[in-house]
Amino acid sequence: MAVRDHLELVVVRHGLTSWNRERRYQGHRDIPLLMPEAEPDLERLREALAGVAFDAVYCSDLTRCRQTLTHVLADNALELQRASPRFDARLRELHFGDYEGQTWATLKDDIGYRAWIDSRGQLATPGGESADDLWARLSAWLEEVRDEAQSDGQRRVLAVSHGGVIRELRRRLEGADFWGDVVGQAQGRCFTLTIEENGWSCSSSSVVPAPASATW
Template identity: 80%
Template structure:
C-alpha cells in the first residue's frame, strides 16, 4: 500500500549562524534587542570565512533576525547567490537583556542582581528583560514552524542568521550543552540535523559551522 509519508524528507539540516562583529561585541557590551550594526570593515574576514563555508550549500528556506547586524550578515554571506526570499523574524532576536543592554561585565560584576542572574545561568529574567525560558518559547515556536514547513514543502536545508544567546539556548535544549559551553564566535554557528521519526522530528546530531574539519553535506 502506498504511503504518502515515504515522499517526505527524512532528514533536515537547520544551519543557525551568529551575526558578524559589532562595536559592542568588541567592547563586550550586552546588545540584546538594541539595533547595533556590524563593525565594518573589521567584521569582513569572519564573514568571508562563513560565506566560503556555505558557498556550495543550496538552502530551501532562509530566515533571519530582523535586527540590522543579522540583515547585514545575511546580505554578505549570500551576496550574488540565487536564494529563497529571506524571512525576517523577531523571534530569532537575541535574549532581551533589559536594563543590562549597553552595559559591560566590568560595570555590572558587583551588582547582586546581576550576580544572581549569572549564577542562574540565565534562568532568572534580566530586569526589564527575558529569561532563558522566555527565549526558548519564541525560538521553539519558530523551530516548530520550520519543521512543519519542511514536511509540507520538502525542505532539506534551512539557514537562519541569529545571535549568540539564541544559538546558546538552542544548543542547551537540542544538544544538552552546558550553558557556558554553548557560546559560538561571531559569524559562526551550528548545523542541527533532525531526523523524522514516528513521533516527529528529533535532533540527531550537531556540528560546527564553519566546520573545524572537512565535512560533507
Template identity: 80%
Template sequence: MAAADRLELVVVRHGLTRWNREHRYQGHRDIPLLLPDAEADLDRLREALADVAFDAVHCSDLTRCRQTLAHVLEGRAREGELASPRFDARLRELAFGDYEGQTWAALKDDPDYRAWVDSQGRLATPGGESADDLWARLSAWLEEVQAEAQAAGHRRVLAVSHGGAIRELRRRLENADFWGGVVGQAQGRCFTFTCEEDGWSCSSSSAVPAPASATS
C-alpha cells in the first residue's frame, strides 16, 4: 500500500455525563454516560459519521469514551468495516488532581484555583497535570498515528477523547485560544494533515458534525 501524504484525523468528545450536567471536573475519574439523556447528541454524531470509512480507530480507555465509540460505530463491526479499536490512556482528559469531582462554584474563591485558571493551563492543577503534560502524551500518540498512516497508507482515522484533550489539540494545531477551543459533548474536529519533506503539518480543520448552515 502506498504511503499516505494526507491524513484526516477526526477527534470527537464523549457524550453527556451526569458530571457534565453538574459542571464537575471529571479528569481521570471513570464516569459513565448519562443515558438516555446523552443519546440525542450521540445519534447526531453517528449520523454525521455514518458514511465515513476509517482506516483505524483510537479511543480513550475511560468508560464514557468507550460507550460513545460503541454508539457511533453501532452496526459497523457486524459488517466487518473496521479493525479493532485501540484503547489508549494517552487520550484521557487532563488530570485535574484535587479538583476532580469539584465545581467552579465550590472552587472559585480558592487562590490556587484562581491561579490555575489565570495561567491558562501553564500551571499544573494540584496533584494533576499542566497543559504541557497533556500535550506531551497527546503529541506522542499523534506522532504514532501519523507514522502508521505513512507506513500503512491510512487516509482517515477516528479518535474518541475528551474536551480538554481536543482543546489542547486545537491550541497546538489551530492556534486556538486556550478557553476558546472547547467543543460540546459528542462534537469534535476534523484535522487535515499533509506530509512534506520536513514532516507532517496541520493544513486545515473543521467542525464535526458540520454546522447546519454548512450542510444545507
C-alpha cells in the first residue's frame, strides 16, 4: 500500500468536574465542569493550543466537553470560523451503566464489579458497554476522520473527549495496557496517523500539552 499522507490527531480530555474530584464513574452522565477549580488546567491547555491551527474540530456532545472546548478556543474566533466544531455522541466516555455515579469504595466488594475489573474491559458493565463496544463507535468515527482528511487535505484535527476514550485509543493504536495511566483533566495525546490507500496506522504519540521544549 502506498503511503498517502499523515494526520495529527490531537485528543484532549475535558476539565475537572465535581464527580472527578469525588472519584465517581461519570460515563454518559451529563456532569458540568467544576468552576472555578477547573480553570487552571483549562488555561494551561488553552495556552498550549493557542498557536495551533486545526483543519477540523470534533467534540463529545456532553456538557463537560462542550465547556472545555469553549474555554480552549475562547480567544480564537478565526479557528472557529475555519473549523466549526462538530459534536458527536460517538466521542462519549465508556457507558458505565449501573456503576455511573458510584465510586470504587462503594463497589469494591461487589462480585460483578470485581469480575468487570478483572476482565480488563472485555465484559460490559451492567447496563453499559464493554471496551469492544466503545471501540466500535470510536473506530467508526476514526474512519470518517480519515476519509475527510484524505478528501479535504486536512493535516491536523482536534477532538475534545474523555479519559476512557483516550485510554482506548492508546490501547488500540499504541498497544498500551487497558489499566495503564489515564491522562489528567485538560490533558491528552497527539497521535500521528499514517494514512494509506486502504487504512491507517499510528506512527507516533506524544503528550498534550507538549513539554515546553517541544515544537509542533
